[in-house]
Structure formats: C-alpha cells, structure tokens
Amino acid sequence: MLSVRDLATAYGKIEALKGVSLDVAPGSITCLLGPNGAGKTTLMLTIAGVLKPRKGSIRFAESEISGLPPDAIVKRGIALVPENRLVFPSMTVLENLQAGAYQRKDDLGADVERVFARFPRLKERAAQQAGTLSGGEQQMLAVGRALMSRPRLLLMDEPSLGLAPLVVDEIFRTIAELHRDGATIFLVEQNAHMALKVAQHFFLMEQGKVTFSGNPGSLAEDEVIRRAYLGSSR
Amino acid sequence: MALLADLVQNTLDGVALGASYALLGIGFTLIFGVLRRANLAYGPALMLGAYAAAWASLSFHAGLLVLAGIAVAASIVAGAYVERLCFAPHRKGAAAAAMVASFALWMQLEEVAMLAMPRHLYAFPALYEGGPLEIGPFVVRVDALLTLLAAVAVCALLWAILYRTRFGLAVRAVIDDSRAAGLAGIDVPKIFMLVFALASAIGGLAGFLIAASHEQVTPMLGMWSTLKGMLAMMLGGLGSLPGAVLGGLALGLIEAHAHWFLGPQLRDFLVYLLLFALLALRPPWMAGARHG
Amino acid sequence: MDEYALGVLTNIGLVSFVALSAYLLLIAGELSFGQQAFFGVGAYAAGMATAMLGLPLPVAVLISMILGAAAAALVALPTLRLRGLYFAMATLAAAEMFRILFELLHWQIEVGGERVGPDGTQGFRGIRWVFERGVEPDAFLAIVWLLLGLVLLLFLVMERSRLGATLRALGDDPGLAGALGIDVERFKLGVVAASGALAALGGALYAHHNTYIEPRNFDIMLGVHSLAYALIGGLGTALGPLLGAVLDIGVLEASRFLHGYRMIVFGGLVALLLVFRPRGLLDERTVRWLRARFS
Numbered sequence: 001m002l003s004v005r006d007l008a009t010a011y012g013k014i015e016a017l018k019g020v021s022l023d024v025a026p027g028s029i030t031c032l033l034g035p036n037g038a039g040k041t042t043l044m045l046t047i048a049g050v051l052k053p054r055k056g057s058i059r060f061a062e063s064e065i066s067g068l069p070p071d072a073i074v075k076r077g078i079a080l081v082p083e084n085r086l087v088f089p090s091m092t093v094l095e096n097l098q099a100g101a102y103q104r105k106d107d108l109g110a111d112v113e114r115v116f117a118r119f120p121r122l123k124e125r126a127a128q129q130a131g132t133l134s135g136g137e138q139q140m141l142a143v144g145r146a147l148m149s150r151p152r153l154l155l156m157d158e159p160s161l162g163l164a165p166l167v168v169d170e171i172f173r174t175i176a177e178l179h180r181d182g183a184t185i186f187l188v189e190q191n192a193h194m195a196l197k198v199a200q201h202f203f204l205m206e207q208g209k210v211t212f213s214g215n216p217g218s219l220a221e222d223e224v225i226r227r228a229y230l231g232s233s234r
Numbered sequence: 235m236a237l238l239a240d241l242v243q244n245t246l247d248g249v250a251l252g253a254s255y256a257l258l259g260i261g262f263t264l265i266f267g268v269l270r271r272a273n274l275a276y277g278p279a280l281m282l283g284a285y286a287a288a289w290a291s292l293s294f295h296a297g298l299l300v301l302a303g304i305a306v307a308a309s310i311v312a313g314a315y316v317e318r319l320c321f322a323p324h325r326k327g328a329a330a331a332a333m334v335a336s337f338a339l340w341m342q343l344e345e346v347a348m349l350a351m352p353r354h355l356y357a358f359p360a361l362y363e364g365g366p367l368e369i370g371p372f373v374v375r376v377d378a379l380l381t382l383l384a385a386v387a388v389c390a391l392l393w394a395i396l397y398r399t400r401f402g403l404a405v406r407a408v409i410d411d412s413r414a415a416g417l418a419g420i421d422v423p424k425i426f427m428l429v430f431a432l433a434s435a436i437g438g439l440a441g442f443l444i445a446a447s448h449e450q451v452t453p454m455l456g457m458w459s460t461l462k463g464m465l466a467m468m469l470g471g472l473g474s475l476p477g478a479v480l481g482g483l484a485l486g487l488i489e490a491h492a493h494w495f496l497g498p499q500l501r502d503f504l505v506y507l508l509l510f511a512l513l514a515l516r517p518p519w520m521a522g523a524r525h526g
Numbered sequence: 527m528d529e530y531a532l533g534v535l536t537n538i539g540l541v542s543f544v545a546l547s548a549y550l551l552l553i554a555g556e557l558s559f560g561q562q563a564f565f566g567v568g569a570y571a572a573g574m575a576t577a578m579l580g581l582p583l584p585v586a587v588l589i590s591m592i593l594g595a596a597a598a599a600l601v602a603l604p605t606l607r608l609r610g611l612y613f614a615m616a617t618l619a620a621a622e623m624f625r626i627l628f629e630l631l632h633w634q635i636e637v638g639g640e641r642v643g644p645d646g647t648q649g650f651r652g653i654r655w656v657f658e659r660g661v662e663p664d665a666f667l668a669i670v671w672l673l674l675g676l677v678l679l680l681f682l683v684m685e686r687s688r689l690g691a692t693l694r695a696l697g698d699d700p701g702l703a704g705a706l707g708i709d710v711e712r713f714k715l716g717v718v719a720a721s722g723a724l725a726a727l728g729g730a731l732y733a734h735h736n737t738y739i740e741p742r743n744f745d746i747m748l749g750v751h752s753l754a755y756a757l758i759g760g761l762g763t764a765l766g767p768l769l770g771a772v773l774d775i776g777v778l779e780a781s782r783f784l785h786g787y788r789m790i791v792f793g794g795l796v797a798l799l800l801v802f803r804p805r806g807l808l809d810e811r812t813v814r815w816l817r818a819r820f821s
Contacts, residue, residue, distance in 0.1 A: 048417055074419030086414035088407050092337040099407045102400070149419055272611055274750070324799040329610065330557050331804035334757045335797040337750050342793025455745070459767065468615055510619040513612055514604035516703045 001026040002047070002078075002153055006131055007050050007056035007066070009039075009046045011055040016042040017209035019056065029175065029185045031195040032041065033228040034205035040188045041083050043205070044157045048080040048118045049073040060153065075103055079151035083158045083188075089131030093141055096130050100145030108148070115144040118174065136167035144173065154178065160194065172198055192228040196221060204228065243372050244490045250378030252486020253385045257440035258459055259466025259478035260388060264433040267473040268409055269426055271329055273315045274336040275450035277460030280437035283309030284445040284455060285347050288356045298359060298446065305445075312343060314435025317427060325423070344456050354452060356399075375449040380438035384443055388436055389479060395432075396403070396475075405429060409473075437463075446451035468509055532663045536735055538771045539670040541752065543728025545767035546677065548749075549756035554717045555697035557610065559749050560601065560617030561725045563624035564594040566744030568726025569733035570628065570644060576655035576734070577642050583655055587730045590618035595719040596724020597624070602718035604709040609700075621749055649740030656734045670731055674731055674768075677724065681764035693717065758796055760808025765774040769808060 002024040007016040016039045024030045033039050038044035045051045047058055049070040058066040065076055079100075088096050097115060101108050117122035117144065119140040125133060130141055139159055146154060158169040159175070172194050179185060179198070196216040204212035206226055212227070213220070261280075265273045286308035287301040296304070320335035361377040368374075396402035407415040408425050441459065445451045448499045462485065467473070470481020485505065492501035547561045577585035583688035601620040608616055634643035644650040656666060684690045696703045696713060704710045733739050755770030774792060803809055 050413060050416065069417035069421075069423075071419050071421045074417070079419075080417050082417055086411055086417070088410040088414065090410050091403075091406055094274055095403060095406075099415070099418045099420070101419075102404060102407075145418060198526065266611075272614075319801070321796045330552065330757060331800045333557070334616075334750075334754050335800045337754060338793040338800075339795075339797035341789040342797075343791035345787070345793070349790075407575075464615070472612075481692060497545055499626050499629055503623055506619040506622045508624070510604075510623065512617070513608060513616040 001061060002045070003057075003059040004043075004187065005057045005059075007043070007046060007058065009042055009051050010054055011042075016208055017053070019124040020208070020210055022203050022210055022213065024184065024186045025180075025186050025201065027181050027182065028199050028200040029187060031199035031202040032186070032188045032205055033190075033192050033195060033202060033224065034211075037202040037207075039208045040205055041157055042208075044080060044083075044155055044188055047073070048078065048082075048155060059101075071103070074149050074151075077150075077152035078155060079146035079149050079153075080155040081142045081146045081157065081159060083088075083137075083161065085135075085138045087133070087138050087141050087145070089129065091130055092127050093130055093133070094126045096141055096145050098146050100148035103149060111148055111150070114195065115147060118177070119144055131158070135163050136170065138168075139163060139171060147178075152184065152186045154183055156185060156189060158188055160189065160191045168194060172174055178216070188226075192225045193221070196224060209232045239371060241491070244494050245487060246372055246374055247378075248487035248490030249382065249483060250375060250486070251490055252483035253378060253382035254440060254444050254482075255462050255466045255485045256385045256479040256482030257381070257388060257436060258444070258463035259470065259482040260385075260392070261433040261437040261440065262460070262463030263467045263470075263473060263475055263478035264312060264429055264436070266467060268273060268405060268429045269321055271332050272336075272464065273316065274319070274333060274460060275320065275339040275343060276323065276336075276433075276437060276463055277458065278347070278456035279312035279434060280305075280309045280339045280441035280459055281451070282312045282343055282347055283307075283438040284358075284441035284451045285351055285356075287442055288358050288445065288451045289351060291359055292356065292397070298361070301359070301446075302442045305442035306435050308437025309434045310431050311442065313430055313437070314427075315339070316343075317430040319427060321426065321430070322423065325426075334359055339404060340456065340460070344453060347456070348453055350421040355452050356449055357505045358445040358449050360449050361443065375447070377443075381447060384439065385479065385482075388439070389475075401425075401428070417455070465505065465509060469512065529663065532667055534776060536663070536667045536670055538768075538775045539667070539674050540728050540732045540735065541775065542674055542768050542771045543677070543731070544725050544748065544752040545755040545759070545771050546681070546764060547725040547728075548753045549761065549764065549767040550637070550693075550717060550721045550724065552753075552756055553761055554693050554699050554714065555700060556579055556714070556717075557614040557753070558718075559614050559746065559753065560619040560621030560624075561721065561752055562744045562746070562749035563601075563621035564598050564722040564725035565729040565732070565748065566624060566628055566739075566741070567597045567722075568594045568729025569739045569744070570631070570729075571651040571726070572730030573650050573733040573739060574633075574643065577650075577653050578637060582636075583734065586655075590726045590730040591723040594729070595723040597726075598722025599715060599719045602696075602715050606714055618746065618749075621744075621746070625741050628744065647741060649738055650733075651738045653733050653737045653739070657737060666735060670735070673727065673731070677727075678764050678768070684769060685764065705744070754796060756806075757769065758799060758806050758807030760803075760812065762805070762808045762810040762813030766806055766808040770806070 007017050007020040020043055041052065046053050049068050049072065053066050056066065060076060060078060065073060067212045068136065083167055088099060091099065097112055098108060101111065121137055122140055122144060123143055125137065130138065133141060159171050163171065168191065175185060176198050187195060199216055201215055203210050262276055265271065283305040287305040290296045290304050291301055296433055316336060316339050316394045317498035320339055324332040360382055363447055364376065366375045399459050402422045404415065407418065407420055408422055412422050414508050441455065466485050467478050468481065469484050470477030488505060488508065492504045496504065535708045544561050548558055551558045571590040571593045572586040575581040575589050575678045576583060601617065605613055628649050631644045633645050634641045634645060641653045692708060696708065696710065700710055755774060758765040758773065759768060759770030760766030
C-alpha cells in the first residue's frame with residue numbers, strides 16, 4: 001500500500017533521513033523501531049507532508065505523494081496520529097473530532113458515534129476542553145481524530161509515549177481492534193515488546209537508514225529490543 | 235464634585251476612543267493570533283482603504299455606506315498584497331524577515347498613498363451630521379457611539395464565525411496548533427489567507443469609522459493605526475480576541491484620563507510605561523507563556 | 527569630493543553604527559525596535575558634554591558610550607526573560623519612553639553669553655565643538671569612517687572568536703546554549719549593553735556632525751530602518767548592515783531619478799529580496815561561499 005524508496009530529508013544542515021526504503025502491506029500492522037534520533041519521526045512527518053524530502057519517492061496506492069502538503073495527504077487517505085498527540089487544547093473533544101473530519105462535507109454523526117463507541121471515556125468528556133484530558137485520554141482523542149477522516153492508512157508516532165502501563169495496554173488493544181476491523185497501520189514505537197506483539201512486520205531504523213526488515217520471530221525478541229534501544233553496533 | 239464630573243466625562247471619552255482602538259486591536263490580533271506575526275503594514279493598508287474612500291467621496295460624492303464598502307474592499311486588496319509578499323513566503327520560521335518585509339511594505343504603501351493624494355489633509359464626510367448628545371452635564375459624540383456599536387457588532391460576528399462555522403473551527407484549530415491542523419486535513423495556508431482578509435476588512439471598517447469621525451484623512455493614519463492596534467493587543471494580553479477589545483478600551487480610558495490630568499506627552503509616556511511594565515512582569519493573562 | 531557626496535557618505539557611516547547595533551542583537555537571536563533610543567542618548571550626552579560642560583570630543587564620546595550602555599542595560603534588565611516579539615515590543619515601548627523624555631528635557635545654561643542646551647521639542651542647537659575647531663567636512667568624514675572601521679575590525683575579530691560562536695549559538699538555539707552551560711541571561715545583558723554603547727557612539731558623532739538634534743530624529747523610523755539595513759545587508763557578516771545602509775542611503779536616496787518613488791522601489795525590493803534571502807544579501811551561506819572562494 002505504501003512504498004518508500006531512497007527517501008532523504010534534512011533539517012537545515014542535519015540529514016535526518018539518508019535513503020530510507022520500506023513497504024507497508026495493506027491490511028497489516030507494520031512497526032518501525034529504533035533508537036532515539038534514528039529518524040523515525042522525521043520519516044512519519046515526511047510521509048504526512050509536514051516535511052519535504054530532498055530526494056526519493058513515496059508511493060501510496062499507485063500514486064506519488066512525496067512533497068504534497070499535509071492536507072493533500074489527508075485527502076489521499078493517510079492520517080497521522082502525531083508524536084505527543086497534539087490535540088487542540090482549547091477546543092472540546094467533539095470539536096477535535098470534527099476538526100479531524102474537516103475535509104469531509106457529509107454528515108459526521110455516525111463516525112462520531114463510532115469513535116465514542118470505541119472510546120467510551122471520550123463520550124463522557126465530549127464537551128470538555130481537550131487540554132484538560134489525561135495523557136491516555138488525549139491519546140485516544142488523537143487516534144479518534146485521525147479516524148474521523150476515514151483514512152486508508154493510519155500512521156501512529158509513539159502512541160505509548162509517556163503513558164502508564166495500564167493505559168499502554170489499552171492503546172495496544174485498540175490498535176489490534178482497529179486492525180481486526182480492517183485498518184492498515186504503520187506504527188513507530190519505542191516500546192518494542194508491545195509493538196512486536198501486534199505487528200505482522202517490522203523495520204529497524206538507525207541513523208537515517210533502515211537496517212533490518214522482518215517478521216516478529218525472525219529475530220530473537222531480546223535482540224530486537226537491544227537494537228531498538230541501542231542500535232546494532234559491533 | 236468637579237473632579238467626579240471630569241472622571242465621568244473622561245471615562246465617556248475614553249470608551250469612545252477605545253472603541254476605535256478595540257477595532258484596530260481586533261484586526262491586528264487576528265493576524266498575530268493566527269499567523270504568530272506582527273504585521274507592520276496593517277495601518278498603511280487600512281489607510282489606503284480610507285484614502286480610496288476619500289477619493290471616491292471627492293470624485294463622485296458617494297454615500298457613507300458605499301464609502302465604507304470601498305474602504306473595506308481596498309483594505310482587503312492592500313492586505314492581500316501584503317500577505318502574499320510578506321507572510322506567505324516566510325511561513326516556516328523567519329519571523330524577523332516577515333516583519334521587516336512588512337515594514338518595507340509599510341513604507342511603500344505610505345508613499346503610494348502620498349503620491350496618489352499629495353495633500354496633507356483630505357476632507358471626509360462626517361459619520362453623523364448633528365451635534366453631540368448631552369446627558370446632563372456630560373457630552374457624548376454620536377459618531378463615537380456608532381463606532382462602539384460597530385465594535386460590538388464585529389465582536390459578535392467574529393464570535394459567531396469562530397464558534398458556529400466550519401471555517402471558524404479550522405481557524406481555532408490553526409490558532410491552537412497549526413501543525414496539528416495541517417495533519418487533520420486543514421489547508422493551513424488558505425486559512426492564513428482568509429484570516430488575513432478578514433483582519434483587513436475589519437481594519438478597513440475601522441479606518442472608515444476613524445476618518446468619518448474626524449472628518450479627515452491624513453498620512454499619519456497609517457503608523458498611528460498600527461501602533462494603536464499593537465498597543466491594544468499587547469495591553470489585552472497578546473493574541474486573545476476578547477483581550478484585544480478590553481485592551482483597546484483600556485487604552486482609550488488610560489489615554490483619556492492621562493491626557494486630561496497629565497497632558498499629551500505624559501499620557502503617551504504612561505501608556506508605554508504600562509506596556510513595558512506588563513511585558514516585564516508578565517501577569518497570567520498574557521498568553522506569552524504558551525508561545526513565548 | 528563635493529559637499530553633497532560628503533554628506534551622504536557621512537550619513538551612511540553614522541547610520542551604520544545603529545544598524546550594527548541592531549545587527550549585534552539579531553545574530554544573538556533578538557529583534558530590537560529600540561536601538562534609536564541609545565543613538566539618542568549618545569547624541570544628547572555628547573552634545574551636553576561638549577557644548578555645556580566644555581569637555582573635549584573624545585571624552586564626550588566615551589561618556590556617551592558609557593551612558594548608552596547603561597541605558598541599554600536599564601532596558602534589558604527587566605526584560606531578559608522575554609523572547610521574540612515580546613522583547614521587540616518592550617524595546618519599542620522603552621525607545622518611545624526615551625524619546626518622550628528627550629521631549630521633556632529642558633536644561634539650558636549660559637555659555638559665552640548664550641543659552642545652550644536641550645530645549646524639549648525645540649531641540650538642542652549649538653553643538654559646535656567640531657565646527658569651532660575648524661574640522662572640515664572631509665576630515666570629519668575620515669573620523670567617522672576610521673571609528674567605523676575600528677568597530678568593524680572588532681566585529682570581524684569577535685566573529686572568529688569563541689565569543690562570536692557563543693553569540694551565534696545563542697541566536698540559533700538559546701535552549702541548547704543554556705543547556706551547554708551558557709548563562710543566557712547574563713550574556714544577553716552584555717550583548718544589549720554593548721549594542722547600546724555602539725549606537726551611542728554613532729549618536730555622539732551624529733550630534734556633532736549636525737550641530738543640532740531634536741527628539742524627532744530618534745523615533746521609530748530610525749529604529750526600524752536600522753533593523754532593516756542589518757537584515758537586508760545580511761546577517762552573515764558585520765559588513766552586512768553597512769551594505770544595507772549603502773544601498774538605501776547611498777544608491778536610492780542619492781539617485782535623483784527615483785526621487786519621490788524611493789520608498790516604493792526600496793520597499794518593494796526589500797520585501798522581494800527577503801522572499802529569496804530571509805537572512806539578507808550577505809547571509810551566512812553567502813559569506814561561507816565567499817570565504818571559500820577567496821581563500
């Protein structure tokens with residue numbers, strides 16, 4: 001569904017991505033692991049259109065999408081749940097969801113109900129300002145907001161960041177559910193253990209390049225975790 | 235007793251003055267709140283609007299409503315020029331470049347106005363022909379009341395737009411977090427452009443009301459409007475629309491009272507001192523903590 | 527060289543001091559709309575020193591630089607924690623306060639049978655120390671440019687030193703600078719004070735060149751212009767602000783052909799230039815390229 005080839009992105013003088021190539025199969029949960037600073041978030045932001053690549057290509061469902069602005073990417077059917085959630089703090093939970101569906105002109109009622117059914121705590125807080133929600137609730141809101149655009153590919157950047165273990169369990173249960181319901185998910189995670197439990201395929205990224213590609217089980221888990229945190233050195 | 239009478243009259247004058255400042259503040263704040271940039275060409279753009287209306291008035295004696303429309307339209311055009319040249323190209327970072335560019339256009343627009351209409355002063359039809367209202371010993375100008383009414387109407391309209399329309403939802407999302415807004419599918423550059431146009435329209439209306447209340451336009455209107463708009467925004471807490479209105483009214487009240495008791499120079503000094511002190515002390519109502 | 531050209535060149539030199547003071551703050555990451563206030567402090571202080579206290583010009587210049595630095599420190603101390611536009615607005619407010627103080631300053635004394643000294647909005651006439659000693663316009667031009675040259679040399683030395691690197695680090699990423707152990711606030715205070723002294727130096731010379739100064743000379747226009755010169759000329763080198771001043775005053779004002787359309791042309795060119803070069807003509811990249819080319 002998503003094909004990235006030789007993608008290079010730079011922040012001013014720093015080359016964050018040095019030629020990344022990977023594929024995300026439709027209907028799968030694909031996971032991207034790697035140490036901090038490897039470029040995982042940069043890759044997500046480049047796919048989502050926030051950053052422009054220096055070179056390389058991103059193909060989604062047969063068309064080239066690299067270099068398009070973020071709203072065009074959403075229009076094509078890709079939604080990113082960003083690192084640190086980035087909910088709209090002064091707007092209510094409901095308004096956040098409505099914002100996620102900004103491009104749609106049809107009636108949102110059914111989709112809102114679906115999100116509320118999936119995340120009952122959000123329904124309770126529908127009229128509350130998003131800035132007052134807990135970390136876990138904000139994460140669910142961010143996911144719900146992304147779902148409102150009915151994406152064909154859901155990108156998630158570190159959904160478990162800063163959350164308590166019980167909440168992390170909940171998040172991953174949600175990810176598994178979404179997958180069961182047919183979603184394609186491309187997930188960046190620091191929590192390699194939880195990620196490997198749900199993913200069908202994973203990539204390891206270090207210093208701007210993909211260094212390993214395989215299924216959970218093709219590498220011993222503790223080896224994966226070691227590389228995800230420390231990078232493959234000697 | 236005489237002191238009390240002075241205080242009341244000054245307060246009435248201050249609110250009258252504050253109404254125009256509030257309108258100027260709203261326009262300036264819309265741009266700052268959404269684009270996070272100060273637009274130094276704000277005043278000159280609305281001055282062009284007022285000049286266009288003055289020209290129309292002199293050339294074919296158009297009615298007040300038409301003049302208002304011309305002022306608003308011309309301001310929107312001038313504002314769009316500024317937005318395209320100064321703000322659209324500098325979207326990511328480079329706030330200094332955008333602001334210096336807007337200063338360059340300030341100079342440019344002022345010169346355009348002075349070349350098009352070289353006299354120092356042009357007459358402008360009065361907003362209200364009759365005399366002021368007298369409430370007991372106090373005097374209230376009708377054009378001031380009309381300006382206040384306009385400010386209130388603009389506020390109500392803005393509130394409706396922001397909280398009752400899809401466009402307003404997008405604007406609030408961009409104000410909260412422009413990156414997240416883009417990720418949610420909002421065309422952020424287009425929102426910037428539309429907000430700029432809205433701010434220019436409000437500025438144009440403010441320029442028209444000011445010109446009609448003073449029955450004249452001068453080239454000083456440009457810098458004066460930018461300064462008052464900026465002061466209103468800063469006194470009211472930077473980037474908040476209700477704050478801009480309160481800031482404008484507060485500015486008017488402070489100026490009216492200070493002018494009466496201290497004279498014009500100390501009046502200005504006091505305003506700047508207050509602004510400096512507010513910035514130095516940063517009380518909680520200044521939004522700076524979130525973005526500064 | 528004819529009088530007009532001498533005047534233009536001297537003017538460029540004098541304004542360059544204020545432009546350099548804005549430049550110093552810009553590379554440290556701060557925008558200031560208020561450098562004109564310190565220019566004014568320097569002008570009034572030097573004028574009062576020579577015309578009223580009978581002090582020689584070099585002493586007057588020194589005094590004005592000290593007072594300029596003090597005034598800048600006074601503005602900076604309460605505002606050290608402010609960044610970006612907030613700091614810029616604070617400098618604007620402070621500068622306007624200084625200008626109003628100049629308007630309220632009435633202090634005249636009898637010197638040689640005449641009343642000499644600042645007279646509020648009427649200004650301060652009779653700053654004739656240079657004139658009275660028969661210093662010709664071309665000699666004064668030489669003095670201005672000599673001092674400017676010294677300042678530029680100091681800048682060029684500083685930029686290659688650790689101080690310069692720290693300054694630019696502060697401008698690029700103050701958070702990082704702080705994390706690396708730089709006392710950001712103390713440093714900023716020093717930078718602002720230095721910029722105040724620099725602007726005051728220009729002001730002192732300006733007062734003696736014009737022999738007459740008034741509060742209106744030190745208004746927002748001067749401040750924003752100097753900022754513009756620094757940004758347009760380029761933030762890659764201290765020659766940048768000079769270039770900006772040369773382009774506006776030297777090329778445009780001097781060109782009769784553009785008379786009356788100067789701001790339309792200049793304003794439009796500046797905005798356009800900034801679209802392609804947000805850090806000016808001689809920005810860091812260009813300077814690096816030039817250095818590589820010529821070394």
